[in-house]
Every structure is written in C-alpha cells, then in structure tokens.
Amino acid sequence: MMDFLQFFCSGLLNGLVYALLGLGLVLIFRASEAFNFAVGEFLVVGAFLFYFFYFNWGLPLLIALPLGLGAAGVFGGIVERSVIKPLMGRPHLSMTIITLGLSNILAGGLQATVGSNPYNFSVSLPDLTLDLGPLIFPSTNVWAGILSLAFFTMILLFLYKTRWGLVIQATSESQPKALCFGINAQSVLLLVWAIAAACIGASGIVISNLGALSSQISVVGLRAIPVVLIGGLDSIAGALVGGLIVGIAESLTGAYLEPAGLIGFKEVVPYFVLLIALFIRPYGLLGRVRIERV
C-alpha cells in the first residue's frame, strides 16, 4: 500500500509537469486551431534561454526566471509572426503541418548553435525533500511539482480573472466574432503564442532540472501529445487531467508492469490510456464535442 502511494504521488508530481506542457499546446490549439508539433523544440529553446540568464550570466533565480520566460514568450511571438500569421485564413491543417517543418528547422538550428551535448542544469533551490519514512520525494521532484502547479495556476488566473484572459478566450472561440467586437485578433494570437511558449519553456526548465539540458530533451515534448489528446485538445482542465493521468500511469507502469517483464512499456502506456480514453470519448475526456452540421 505504501509502495502504491509512493509511486502514485511520484507520478502525480511528474503529471503536474506534463500538465503545464499540455497547457501550452491547448492554448495554441484553442487560439490557432493548430497542433504545435514543434513543442519539443519550444521546450528546449525556453530552457536554454533561461540557462543563459541563470547559468551563463549568473543572474539570481528570481530575475532569471521571469527574464527567461519572457524571452521564451518573445520567441513564441516571433514564431507566430513569421510562421503562423502568414497562414491565417488557410486551412488549419496547414498550420499544423508547418509546425512539423518548424520543428525540424529549430532542431537543426539548436544543434548548430548549442550542439547536442548535455549542459549541467542544477538550479539551486532550497531543499524540500519530503522524507516521510516509507515515503520519500526528492527535492527536485517536489520543486518540479510546485513550480508547475504555480505556473499553471498563474495562467489560469490570467485566463479566467483578467480582461486579457477574457479576450483570449473570446478570440480562441471565434476570430471573426472577436473582430466584430473590435478586438485585434492577430495581436491576441501573438499574445497566446507568447504565453504558450513561456508555458512550454517553463516546463522545459523544470524538466531540465530533473536531469540535464540538451537539445535531446525535445523528445519529452512529444509526451504532451497523449496528454492533450486524453484531456481534450481544446480543454484547459483537460490538460491538467491528461497530465496527471499520464504521469500516474507512467509511474505505476514503471513500478508494477515493467518489473513483470514489460520493459519499456512506460513509454507506450500513455498511448494505451489515450486509446481507451478515445474509445470512451472521441474528443478527449473534457474536450468539447463538435457537432458538424452537414
């Protein structure tokens, strides 16, 4: 029982990180109706921007973190302006496809600039190790959970409690309507991409802190695919639910199924859960059911 609790809670902490990652994708999907396949590269870029401020320039964490996330936001904005905006008004699929190309270009660019070797990434944070006898949660994991949850909450408050959040929701629902309201939909999209990039960047920082930073952690970004599909591509609560489900499923699989001989199953299990979730609800657990009128 204690074992189960240990694995369950470890999974929960990881799940919060996935949720934050998923949130970035959901925000973009809601606003641009594009699935951002470059999520892995966004993650690496965001983490590297923070790396420069914190490790290279040696700024204190409380300054480096907002600066790094801000820079990640600017990066997201640049991507939106240069890649997504020119495709406005075209089928949404073309935006999704272009993120595939973008992912390759960014991966190559990262390899050319920062190389593919890992960078030591240990943010000095107060020790929060939870050692409860049979249960133990290391400091970095606890911090990962806390930071992800804090960032997730901040984005939620922004979205649901502020005017700009309202505007983002409105624009995400319908750009033509937003235009009628006098809302500059394009600048809102820019804002959404910036926030999403900061979101993904934040999860990149957290993920790097669990290991090392290298352009290869972009593969973690792909973990966001089952996360958002399980929760529903257009649901913010779904990102949280999906993230937690994936985190817990991975952890429990690693604990109980892998030792039984299903080695490597941990990488597959999110997709298994996804399959089951899609059987039950084709639009994701919390996704909005779309009724297509013929």
Next chain:
Amino acid sequence: MAVNRTILEISGLSLRFGGVAALRDLSLKIEKGSFCSIIGPNGAGKTSLLNCINGHYRPNAGRIVLEGQPIEGRRPHLIASLGVARTFQRIELFSQMTVLENVKLGRHFLMKAPAWSCFLRLPAMVREEFEHRRELEEEVIDFLGLSGVRNQIVASLPHGVRKRVDLARALAMRPKLLLLDEIMAGMSIEEKEDVASYLMDVHRDREVTIIWIEHDLAAVMELSEHVIALNFGVKIAEGAPEEIQANPAVIEAYLGSPEEEQLFS
C-alpha cells in the same frame, strides 16, 4: 461646413462575388447625427453594404470615407476603433459567456492596460478597469434594462434579450456610427417597442449616427429621418420616409413590376 456634416461618404462602391454583383457603383452620404434606414427586398445588398463599411468585406471598387478618412479594405477591428459599431442579423455574441463579459469584451479595445500589467495587477490597470466597469454598468447595462441578467450565460437568454445584449455590446464600443442589421427581426411587438425607444434615446442623447437595416417597414417609416432604398445593389431612391413610401421605384422593387404581375396572374 458641408464636409463636417457628413460622417460617412460612400462613392462608386462595387462588390462582386464571382459573377454576382452584390453592390453596383453605389454612392451615398450619411449626415452626422442622422437616423438613416436602408431598405430593400432580400438580396438587395443591404447586409453586404454594412459588411463593406465595417470591414468584413473588401469592396472591389469604390471608396468609403469615415469623417474624412478612407476606411475601405481596412480590417474590422481597426474600423471598430474608429467608432463604428455594429449589431448582427445572426447574433454574433459569445454564447458561453455572461452578458457582462460580452459587454466588457466590446469595451476591450478602448482600454489601454497591456497584457503584462494584468500579471502584476498594476494599480493603473485596476483603476482603468474599475472606471470602465462602472461606466458600462450605468450607461449600457442599466440603460438597456439588462441588469437583471448581467451574470447569466447568453445562450440561456431568450432571443429578444440576446438582441438587446448585442446592442449593449455595440454600445459598449462607444460608437460614433452604429450599424444595425435587422435588430427587430423575430421580436414581439412589445420588444420592438422597447428597442425603438432605446434607439431613439441613443440617437438623441448620445448623438450617435445610426444606419439601420430593417424589413419592418412600418417601424422604419416611424423612426427614421432618412431612408435609402436599394435593389440589386443599386440605390433606387433616397429621401424622407414619406417620399420613399410614395416612390414608384420602391413600390416596384417590393411588389415586382406591374407587367410581371400580369404575366403571372
């Protein structure tokens, strides 16, 4: 001066969808502070004209000048920021949001605090939000009698109330020029009377120029000061309501030509 009296001047406006001409070389002038109606049978190009004015359609030819500024082909939100607000035939509200949220969204583009200031809750941003909120509550929501439903989801409201919310949203945009697209369609007599009185108030007290498209000719003739009749994208008559009512071209447009009638009878 004549220039100052004109708020909107349209000249040579043409709009085509493929081979179909929705508007053909249309020219008209709207005087500042006037209550102008545009009538015409279905397919006359009335809604297309509004769509051109507020930027949803890009005309193929012609000019639209708002207070001396050419606005044709500009994007809708830019035109809105110049003081052109509009209600829609099919209501374009965010139906999953509350009445108040919809009205606030209408005001968004007039507010200055940038997005990042919301993260920090800067006092300037809070103050601005508060002032706008108060103004909206008093001058829009209370004015249109929506205070009872301000926190209800739009989708849950009856059609007539939603139309009023749409008007509220347009008023929240502090318009100089208000474009109304069949605001009375589908309303009961009482609702129509309510809306008529709101429109009169808005027109008189706030000095808003109104361009109104309507099928209910009785209401048009009663309320408007100036009527423009369109048919097949061409202006066929213009003048005071009484003149239009007597205009043979207008009658023909609505009833068909006498010859045709004979043909089919």
Next chain:
Amino acid sequence: MKTCFRITVLLSLVCLFVFPCPTTHAQSKVIEIGAPIPLGGVGGAYVGIGWGYTDCQAYINEKGGVRGHKIAYLLEDNRWSVPTEIAVINRLLTMEPKDQLLLFCGNLITGTLKAMSDKINKEVRIPSISLSYSVEMFGKQGGPAKYPYYFSVGPDYSQQVGLLLRYIKKVHKKKSEPRLAVVYSPTEYGRDPLADLKEDVKKLGIKIVAEEEMAITASDVTAQVLNIRKAKPDYILWHGFLPGMPVSTVFLKTVKQYLPKVPILGTHYQTVMGMITAGGPAADGLIGVSTSVMWHETNNPFVKLAHEQAKKRGREIPVGEESNYIGGWMLGLMGAHAVDVAAASGDMTREGVKKALEASTWDFDGMYEGATFSYASHKVPMARIFKASYAQKRWNAMTPWLNVDKELK
C-alpha cells in the same frame, strides 16, 4: 519570379551541403582512413573525436606522412544511427579507390558491425577499428575467428564489467555478500554483457538484488530508482548509456537523491568527461572503468603529445570534450601505426594492415605506462578504474592499468 529566385537559392544551398566540392587527390598516393563519428543524434555530438582526428592527421602529415604517403581521415557523421553509418561505409567503399582506403577506424556502432559483418569480413575484407566493445562482436561469441576484420581498442563490455565486479569484491567491507543492482539500457549494447555478468556474479559471490532497464529516451526514472531502493543494494552497476543521453543525468540526479550513499559503477562510455559536465554535482563519486587515458594525466607520454599538439594548433578543448579528443587521437594514431607497419613490411594493402594490427603490441607510445599485452584477440586488453571528482572536474585513477587477459583468468 521572387518565389522562383528563392527556390533557386534554397536549392543551391541544399546542393552545397549535399554535394560538397570534390577533393583533389595529391600527386603521391594518399592513404585514406574512413572515420565515421557521431556529430549528432541520440547519443549527442562527439565533436572532440573529430578534432582528435584532424590534429592527428596534421601531426602525421607534418612529420612527412606515413613513409612518404600523406594520410587523410575521411570524417563522416553517423548520427548514432545504424542506417546512416552503413550508408557512409558503403559510400566510402564504393567511391574511394581500393588501394587508398585501407581501413576504417571510427565510431562503428555495434549495430553497424552486426549488419555489415558479412560485407566487411567476407566480401570487402577491410580492417575496421571500432569504438564498440560489444561482447557479441569481440567477446566469447565473436572474436577474430568469426569476425577476422573487426578490431577494438579495449576490453569488451563483459570484461569491463568483470573488472568492476572484482573491484567491488576488493572494496566491499561488509560481512554479507555484496548486493548489486544492475541498470542497463534496452539496447543492443546495453543488454550485451548481461549473460556473462550473471555467470560472473555467481562465481564471485555477488548477489544481484535488482535488475532495471531504463530507456535511453526516458525523462523520468523514479520508478526504476524506487525499485532499486526497495532492494537495498550496496552498489549500482549501470551500463549502456552515453553522457549525451538525457536519461544519464536524470538517472544520476535521481539516484543521488533517493540513494545518496550507494556508489554507482559504469563501463567505458559512462566513464568519460562528458558525464561530469552533464551530471554536475550528481556525477561526483561515480566509479567507472575506462579503456582510455584521462586528459589531466599529463605525465603520460601519449597525453603529453595530445596536449602539445592541441596547444600548437591553438585548440582549446572545452571541458567535457577531453575524452573524445583523446579518443580521436587514439583511433587516429592506431590506424596510422598499422599502415606504417604494413608499409614497412612492403604490403600496403588492406590485408597488410590487418596483419599489422594483429601482430601489433603498440602501446600508443607508452599510453599504458609500460604494461605489456597482446593484440591477438583483436582488442587492446587494457583498462583502468577511475573515480569522478566534480570539484576537480576529472576522473582520478583508482587502479593501475589492468590487463584483462591476466585479471580475469
């Protein structure tokens, strides 16, 4: 028109990358050595190896080459990918003249060796010095009898693990038998020494209490480490990871937090400078067996040479690339030496190089500090155990050079 122009520019750029200018061959015959090395991909970029080759090439050619022949290392990126490396090898074999391309020495990952075994050993018969320590290729199941043209620069993984197990026996203080947790990657090279390891522990009286696989792409290994923790091991043996793989650091950090007192022991690729730079403080105290010298051992004549040459060519070796740079030099010098011996015996062919390698007892101008060995097994039987110090940013030797042929009898 504009689009047309853009496409033209783009295409020409692509062409530039895909078809670089043909190299003009010098008058006297240039000896070519095919050298696929990883410059990206799943294991990370090992740029240092390339620098090692380049400097080694310049060093040899400045000395006048090998018996009058200039030497050229044909560096190619293999991206840690078997198909890419096979393509590289096939291309070089087809394009380069038979009497010029005398051998391969480079990364040559296990998968490539496996896939190309018939072609290299039976068809083309070209000696290939690999950085792989695969048991299947170089261990009991393989070896010169089965793969006569494959060579390696160190003991195979089973032998490396054997050295570590004996080291554990030596340092183990407790009365009870040592409890060992084994962690490996589910890859060809990761699972490679497992069978031998299990036999070996029985012989030595070490108990395997946990056996965990960690995918090389994993970003979280909490479950594995928790399983290990439950088993209460005295030592953790990990194998099949590269510092360029994100999982390596994740593993080190996680173990450091859950099991701060348990030493981690690794094979050659876990015992490189990159592991210290990537792992940071979490890599402190790592133990590992390496088949190579360390950059800071400047008393070693081989390292001294590399230092001098790097300095002469204005090459700054960044922290983390030292092991790779030395690896490049090792392979480069070994290849050049074999060609030299072959030329001396008047048989400067692929066959001649093979014979030269087999007969070689060359110790890289004293790299093994006087220890002697035989290369008949197609692998240098020398290895050494090191311990990482994060403060010093280096691996400190814990043992003298060990000859596995003697140690593992």
